[in-house]
Amino acid sequence: MTRIVKSFKVDDSVTFKEKILLWSKSFKTSIYLDSNEYKNREGDIESILAAGVIDKIPFTTENSFKKLDGFISKVNDWIFGFLSYDLKNEIEDLSSKNSTTFKTPNLFFFQPKKIWIIKSHTIEAHYLSEEDILIDWNHINSIQLLNNKVKNKKINFSPQLKRLDYIKKINKILSHIKRGDIYEVNFCMEWIARGKEIDPESVFRKLNKISKSPMSGFFRDKNFFLISSSPERFIKKTGKKIISQPIKGTAKRDPIEKNDLKIRCSLVNDPKERAENIMIVDLVRNDLSKFSVPGSVKVTELCKVYPFKQVNQMISTVESKLDNQKTIIDVLESTFPMGSMTGAPKVEALKIIDDLELSKRGVYSGSIGYIQPNGNFDFNVVIRSLLYDSQKKLLSFHVGSAITSSSIPEYEYDECLLKAKPMISIFD
Secondary structure (H helix, E strand, O other): OOOEEEEEEOOOHHHHHHHHHHHHHHOOEEEEEEOOOOOOOOOOOOEEEEEEEEEEOOOOOOOHHHHHHHHHHHHOOOEEEEEOHHHHHHHOOOOOOOEOOOOOOOEEEEEEEEEEEEEOOEEEEEEOOHHHHHHHHHHHHHOOHHHHOOOOOOOOOEEOOOHHHHHHHHHHHHHHHHHOOOOEEEEEEEEEEEOOOOOHHHHHHHHHHHHOOOEEEEEEEOOEEEEEEEOOEEEEEEOOEEEEEOEEEEEEOOOOHHHHHHHHHHHHOOHHHHHHHHHHHHHHHHHHHOOEOOOOOEEEEEEEEEEOOOEEEEEEEEEEEEOOOOOHHHHHHHHOOOHHHOEEOHHHHHHHHHHHOOEOOOOOOOEEEEEOOOOOEEEEOOOOEEEEEOOOOEEEEEEEEEEOOOOOHHHHHHHHHHHHHHHHHOOO
16 A cells, blocks of 8 residues: 655654644544654654554454464555564463453554654654645644643552562562573563543653653553553564564662662672573574574673663663565564563463463563564563553553562562552552
8 A cells, every 4th residue: 555655844843742642532543652762762763653443453362473464465554553462372382361451352453544753853644645634734733732631630559469479479480490490580460450530641641751761652442542651672673684672670760870870880780680681682582593594693782771761771682684584473473472571481481470470461561563564663562551441440550570590589579669660650
């Protein structure tokens, strides 16, 4: 499908982004992805919004990658959507008996009617009709932001795992590690608030403001919302270049620069945190080798600490060159779920996660992003994220940490609280 592309210039792209997010509220299905002008991002797309549905993949829990492959070929256009963590049960011989907070498909993608791409001070509209572009451009710019601010009420979340129960489960994981079953497991717990009404766009704006994460996203499909302030990239393809950027290693920020530098230095030299990161880097290298040109998989950045607004994070970058015989589906199927959200070895870690966690993760630990008609794509890891069902008035988020032989259960619990703080603070 050929889209009409029209460019505009704006002096204030930040204001335009707020307006376009409010404009998207009139659509039943939309997705907004924002890098928050993060200076170390890959590529030239600052933000992108897709709204309205031309076509979509029906609800799926089996043969999902085959359906996605067929959908890509059928529409030959931009598509946007998510991969749910439970897609793992189709990739590997796994099953999950845990409860489900949100009933979501294993993956969901749609072909949008309207796409807006923000590249610094240039705005691109990718539409099917030039007339519609000008109508929407004028509409978006006429939106008054001051009249659309919504104050969300205080909400108390209940952790589904109490501190003592959490510690018991971590000790079970440590027993698995001691026996040699696994080296590392990313263990998560869910926090839930029931009977609550929120304004999702307002919550996203607030979360995005306090976190300023480079892989943030807002997704809506009817009554289901994903509100994400993720700092982590799952996988990106540009031409034949593949890049994955696992995060492992977290420390608090300090408002005093000298103290913050000490924290970063301590994090980058912490043997436990480095071990966590390097284990996942090895896993990601192995995943990428399944579809890459032999010898092309390289670690271009190892255990580098990046400061974000709320926390310091240790990030590594793994790159490779895609084999000409391999497809988009080969890449996604070989790497999903992201190693930083599972553990190593991956399949055994997935089994232990299902055994010890109380609820299915759903879209959490999954990924949202887009695939272009030329085959390029970019996906995040869904962490630091809220899920909301406006019909059921149900709100939840997960937090987790990597458990290794060096883990101290009480400290891991404290790390989870640190990661939960931004989500909870939105509703204080």
